[in-house]
Amino acid sequence: MMDPRAWKRFRANKGATVGAVLVLFVTLVAILGPFLAPHDPTEQFRDTLINDDGTLARPFELAGHLLGSDSTGRDELSRLLHGGAISMLVAYFATALTILIGVVVGVTSGYFGGIVDTLWMRFVDLLLSLPFLLLAIAFKSVISEATLFHLILLLAALSWTRLARVTRAKVMQVRQLEYIQAARALGMTHTRILMKHVLPNVTGPIIVLGTTLVARMIIFESALSFLGLGVDPPQASWGSMLHEGQQLMVDSPHLMLLPATMIVVTVFGFNLLGEGLRDAFDPKD
């Protein structure tokens, strides 16, 4: 389905290749991490990891605890690996849900136009006019027992509008092309035209935006965790670890630097990949 010329352009782009490698790396960490982790991420090793004077074990100090201790004597490496799995799981699923909602809204809105379009777009305007943080806090207060599923739902609810708008714009552009008119003149049903002629021709921008969305989701999740709205302790995600590490920043900077590095690498990788895909799909821009 991918245009062979686009693939060639993608291969020739060094940044995109670096991005793809980084993305592959963090995705593998997320999938394999829990199995590779040497300890249970919630098990406390107060005797070995917290010194008598109350300071924490630093990275590379102790064999068996490669990255030292977290703030309460848990194995930092294990938490980082488990946290990565959760962060990436949340990011990937939230992105998939965002794309699903965004594409359905964008395609119907752009293709049918008229009243369908007006209703969807006013709804989008409404959502966009509400402050993100307020929504998140309201959401948390309504659902007391928040699970990962709720977090994914919240992230998708906050992000699909942008994707819907981009998809709509692209669909409106494709809709007036003559091959869509020709399809109508051949007597095709709307479903068929949408699935076979419109969708395949708007996938480019959706894939590109979707890639950068994964990066945004990781940042979003970190931000929510940072505010205590993300995953519930004792579970770890990179975002919540960043939040915890921030309190002990002066004495044990590694608690903040390690998850921060992972987030930066992931976001950087996805952004590079997204840009590479954009150049490959749409060399004119």
Add this chain to the structure above:
Amino acid sequence: MSAQPLLEIENLQTYFHTDEGTTKAVDDVSFGLKAGRTLGLVGESGSGKSVTSLSVMQLLPEFVSSIEGQSKISFLGKDLVRLPRDEMRALRGNDVAMIFQEPGTALNPVYRVGEQVAEAIRLHHGASKQEALDRTIALFEEVGIPDPSRRIMSYPHEMSGGQKQRVMIAMALSCDPKLLIADEPTTALDVTIQKQILDLLAKLQLERNMGVLFITHDLGVIAEIADEVAVMFRGKLLEYGPVEEIFANPKHGYTRGLLACRPRLEMDWRRLPTVSDFVEVETDDEGTVTISERDEKIAQDDPRYTRGRGRLLHPIAELKELETVHDASKLDELCGDDVHFAEGEPLLEVKGLKVWFPIKKGILRRTVDHVKAVDGISFNVYEGQTLGLVGESGCGKTTTGRAMIRLQEKTEGTVRFRGKDVHELAGDDLKAFRRDVQIIFQDPYGSLNPRMSVGAALREAMEIHGIGSGLEDRNKRAAKLLEEVGLLPEHLTRYPHEFSGGQRQRIGIARALAVEPKLIICDESVSALDVSVQAQVLNLLKDLQEQRGLTYVFISHDLSVVKFISDMMVVMNAGKIMEQGPSDAVYASPKEEYTQRLISAIPDGGLELVKERVAARKKARAEASS
């Protein structure tokens, strides 16, 4: 007059370097241009004509292109190829100015047109604001913009295409250039406006003694404007000489082919010669192009082109009602002798058709007025006929075509196909209608889904209407269709981007044919094609009509093409029908002034007209210099 050449190009070689190898975009081209003369550089897409002009301007894309060692471009004694960049920049817009095809995109939409011209003047002359503005008004006057002191305050969107092109010309003239490069400046304009712009350019050139390098694909336009002509093809210069020489006695086979393949108004041909009758082109592995001529001469009465299906007109009674032909005995005289008359009921009947688009204003989106795109038109199409729908841009011809096949809802009136109201059809009747009536579009790049192979596109059309059984049978049918439109069965697995514009148009035709329609709407189907390709596609349409008994509604802005292909012609303007009748009769004795204007504005390229114009120019030039 000075015989000193203004611009001299010697052995110009401009190459493009891509991953796929080196393309010789311009290959050893030499010509000269004197002050006060117009050189028409004519060629089809890919001929290298625009690359030649960009080489002169030194505006070629960097890194991927190069002007090779032997090349020389001298302008006023300076060698432009080796001129330092800053000197070249000073030259551009001072001694050399350029105008382009799309006046709409060349003007900045957020500034008033007067400001934009004045800015150019201030930039080059350091004039004060008031001086620049005064000069702008004078220039607007010179290029024939009415009420210039008010029009300088207009924004680009408030002006028509022709007026915008006049503004571009004013801007080009603002620094008194010695050389004006005009790259297809009239291609995007209606014929009547094209005529005005050509007249304007000829007048300005005489008054200012400018050299004009006029680039176009249209030999008809060349006949109207050029003193000398250079014919380019595949990067090579094939012929170069005075315009009357080229038209009277074209030496190269390609030029002869190019002249012959244009449908000309006064000719009564049934088929068109194509360039491939005259030349053979071979490209070897290294990209070297060899052009060999064929020994081909065409006489006016050559049976290959004069024989064929005659005209199929409406029944006599109806012709009389149309009032184009009062006297049936005159039909032979007007339409030639090979005339037939349709019988029975019309296949398609348009009656009082109106398509209005509401103009909405305010928060409540109340409808304050309507754009009357189609405003009460009626005509019939009989089975096996070709009906031409002709008019300038915005006349409503495309909207009419779309309303006829219900791609566009009507406001009022009826469209009947085989007696049934098209806009009332539902269910199986609608599906049957969708099979019987097909449309072929203008844009060969937009009319095919880029993600679908040719085979998949053809099979899909058959699948929807249950034609053929299973993949294998449909593939067989698709292969046959491709052969019918002049392509190869192995093209089935290829994707649209692998084809040229003309080939894509053939694929579009094959897709329409896949459902075995009775009526095909051709909406500007040949307008985006090179003339040589246009001739091939027109011949193909005629062949298919004879073989399959097709009925066409042929929509075009080009009256000469419509006259060539259509039995009956409908002339539209501002949503209304100006006149309709047999194509030959409408051309031979147009009833309405509008039609007359349309016909006389067509750049015809007849030899007598060229000679007349050249003689008139010589006289005018002599008067101007004395």
